Amino acid sequence: MPTYIIDYMSDVPFLAEARPPVTSSLPLHLQRLESEAIHIMREVVSEFLNPVMLYSIGKDSSAMLRIALKAFHPAPLPFPLLHVDTTWKFREMIAFRDETAKRLDLRLLVHTNEEGLKRGISPVASGSAVHTQVMKTEALRQALDKWKFDAAFGGARRDEEKSRAKERIFSHRSAAHAWDPRNQRPELWRLFNTRIKPGESMRVFPLSNWTELDVWEYIRAEQIPVVPLYFAKERPIVERDGALVMVDDDRLPLKPGEKPQMRRVRFRTLGCYPLTGAIESDAATIDDIIAEMRSSTKSERQGRLIDYDEQGSMEKKKREGYF
Amino acid sequence: MNAPAFRASPLPTLRLLTCGSVDDGKSTLIGRLLFEQKLIYDDQLSALERDSKKHGTTGEEIDFALLVDGLEAEREQGITIDVAYRYFATPARSFIVADTPGHEQYTRNMATGASNADLAIILVDARKGLLTQTFRHSFIVSLLGIRHVVLAVNKIDLVDFRQQVFSEIADGFAEFAKPLGFHVIKAIPISARYGDNVSSKSERTPWYEGPHLLEFLERVEVEDESRAAPFRMVVQWVNRPHLDFRGFAGSIASGSVRRGDDIVVAASGRRSKVARVLFGGEDVQEASAGDAVTLTLADEIDVARGDVFSSPDSRPEVADQFAAHLIWMSGENLLPGRSYLLKIGAKLTPATVTELRHRVDVNTLEKLAGKTLALNEVGFCNLATTMPVAFDPYAANHQTGAFILIDRYTNETAAAGLIAHGLRRATNVHLQDLAVTRQARARLKHQRAAILWFTGLSGAGKSTIANLVEAKLHARGVHTTMLDGDNVRHGLNRDLGFTAADRVENIRRVAEVARLMTDAGLIVLCSFISPFRAERQLARELAAADEFLEIFVDAPLDVVMARDPKGLYKRALAGEIKNFTGVDQAYERPESPEITLRSAQDSADALADQVVDELAKRRFIDLL
Secondary structure (H helix, E strand, O other): OOOOOOOHHHHOHHHHHOOOOHHHHOOHHHHHHHHHHHHHHHHHHHHOOOEEEEOOOOHHHHHHHHHHHHHHOOOOOOOOEEEEOOOOEOHHHHHHHHHHHHHOOOOEEEEOOHHHHHOOOOHHHHHHHHHHHHHHHHHHHHHHHHHOOOEEEOOOOOOOOOHHHHOOOEEEEOOOOOOOHHHOOOOEOOEOOOOOOOOOEEEEOOOOOOOHHHHHHHHHHHOOOOOHHHOOEEEEEEEEOOEEEEOOOOOOOOOOOOOOEEEEEEOOOOOEHHHEEEEEOOOOOHHHHHHHHHHOOOOHHHHEHHHHOOOOHHHHHHHHOOO | OOOOOOOOOOOOOEEEEEEOOOOOOHHHHHHHHHHHOOOOOHHHHHHHHHHHHHHOOOOOOOOOHHHHOOOHHHHHHOOOOOOEEEEEEOOOOEEEEEEOOOOHHHHHHHHHHHHOOOEEEEEEEOOOOOOHHHHHHHHHHHHOOOOEEEEEEEOHHHHOOOHHHHHHHHHHHHHHOHHHOOOEEEEEEOEOOOOEOOOOOOOOOOOOOOOOHHHHHHHOOOOOHHHHOOOEEEEEEEEEEEOOEEEEEEEEEEOEEEOOOEEEEOOOOOEEEEEEEEEOOEEEOEEEOOOEEEEEEOOOOOOOOOOEEEOOOOOOEEEEEEEEEEEEOOOOOOOOOOEEEEEEOOEEEEEEEEEEEEEEOOOOOOEEOOOOOOOOOEEEEEEEEEEEEEEOOOOOOHHHHEEEEEOOOOOOEEEEEEEEEEOOOOOOOOOOOOOOOHHHHHHHOOEOOEEEEEEOOOOOOHHHHHHHHHHHHHHOOOOEEEEEHHHHHHOOOOOOOOOHHHHHHHHHHHHHHHHHHHHOOOEEEEEOOOOOHHHHHHHHHHOOOOOEEEEEEEOOHHHHHHHOOOOHHHHHHOOOOOOOEOOOEOOOOOOOOOEEEEOOOOOHHHHHHHHHHHHHHOOOEOOO
């Protein structure tokens, strides 16, 4: 039996640099959630040929990106980011996206459904249902096919919506990107079945077990930059059917008599600006946001105008390939 | 800026599973918990009111079940089909609730929910009391290793809040849960629909003095056994960004690891020291169970995805054959002999089920013979893998003792597996050649090592004969040792009872010890009732070829009952002892023992001589 006698203190010079864990500032439940997400990401990178991370620029994407950087440190991110751009995102989102990619030296892919653009699809002209179908769902499918990604990370959480609550962490998609909620693979322990056939793909949700509050507490503890739209500020607003819509550029046609008012608002979720409702708020810091959330009686998706299209609308979209 | 106002959570997140059948009010209970924690937002509540009118079953009142039954098909059929996860937090603790269907056809979903839960809430309808399904739920919960159970006696309002109804159910449950190994069983009378004892104490059950459900959940401590267990880490990914860094990324399954610790790669037996522990991208001194880390080692040793790091003094088993419980999850039945993919930790290997030892009736726990397992059936099987895998028994370590089987053609997850024990001696971990061989040790004693396995009913005369055999061998200068059922149970196996499962483990341990003693060249006399053929076969398989002699001490049941030297039959017949061989547990007679001793006919001394003669004849000891 060989015996190793190692003076590892001298063999391994970087030990002297060891610091107490920065993550120790994380409360236990966030440490657990972070480790779980890292575990999931490492499974994907080990078992798939060509993964990608869907980057939607929002707070969940920001948290997910930070976790990914930790998971593979000190190696660079072993997959690119993909943003499906409908061309109707808030301008501040696009600026934040480009700044983030540059600051972190990331590979960022941007895809827009050009054919949809040519057909003149927009949230204003086509309504939210058609716009989402063509510019988000179809566009995503195009992008996944174009680069032949076999696994795509998404930042969705199970607490967002009822049909999400039953989606797997590894969510299998047919070659046509369809989700079959009646035929999902059971997920036991941390043993994820990652097997797919040629042409099929997997959507993977590392933040499945996080809540909205968890995400904000993580962003605060880790000091992760987020789009400024989450913080309250005077913004030009028109009120439509009870929703506060921000006039982000001159593409939003104003109805007769409609005049943007400067109101102190912020956004709980971010999407296409004509489809995203603001809330009146004074929350200007992350601490404020967390305090506001604790006392809120409105759910996060209340600002999402697309969910109200019809009953079970999220489930329907997901079956068709929406994230 | 103030200090971060994190939720005060001295206790870790509690992951719990709710089980109950279609009408027990499971979804209603979860809906009620969320509602009372003000976790249902206005917009959700208005959707709920709309849904209640459309699909609800509660008339004008809000149907809380609709809040959690997510998928459209479920809302229409009024049943919960899948596993749904709910999240809520109180100032004291955060919770993850797995809501699973309770019907027999959804055993697989319940097992899925249970696999990651610390605690189970088992719902019972107070009007109906304990049902077959209650037993099924409890068994699955127990099989998956959950040790904390809340028995929620629901709809207590419909039995007029009567204490007697509650007590009868609670007592009955405590009785039938005895063999299931729960550490904590808390019975609480509740009404999910009206909120009694859900998150506040009900005035309508003044006779109930315990905590309400939420209070109990907030306070219950589910001790983190995985932290105290020996160090295990499954390598998921080798991080090699450049030539100067080679890190092994993975999650710590159990125990903890510090810089400078010795570690060993379980399958290859290669050793090294931990040079760095990276956690969250930073160097740390120590990390423990649950942490996703990256380790670097002091030596360049061969490590790949799927390898298991462990502490050198407590290594996992490494084997290519083991026995395990399988929960079948596919519509296509198990085919013994067919090749499946087995995923354990981060390792994927082809595997076959070599033998279905028995099926388990999930409603009665009865062992049934069978050739196959269908969807939602549970069985105990022997499996063989193409490559040896490192594992621990599931009971000792959930992360390293669990696996899934994947259908190679459809890619479906076909089964969940829980390893009971290895079937062959773990040869791969002991790679070092022993300079002094077992044969050399035995030769010095002028004998060949052997295991003399005395089996038979209690009172048949096993120990008496074995003692005489040993005395006679000793007188001839033969080196022996004795493993006796009663004695072993005072020490090595004092944690085991007399259930079928414990008897298997009892025999497995004894067989392992006997095998080690034969390595020392001894003749080992083992005296155990060992009622099951399969376990005697296991003991035989663990021993080296030709070194195992099964000695059947054959005495008719009426004779041993009449003898009853320890008064045990009398007590068993009176119902004071359960699982007593010959009374309420079968003794499977050996089919072809090396030696049969008829103790009703011959004296113990004569029978002992018969054994010694046989040993001489087989050249285990020198002829005189």
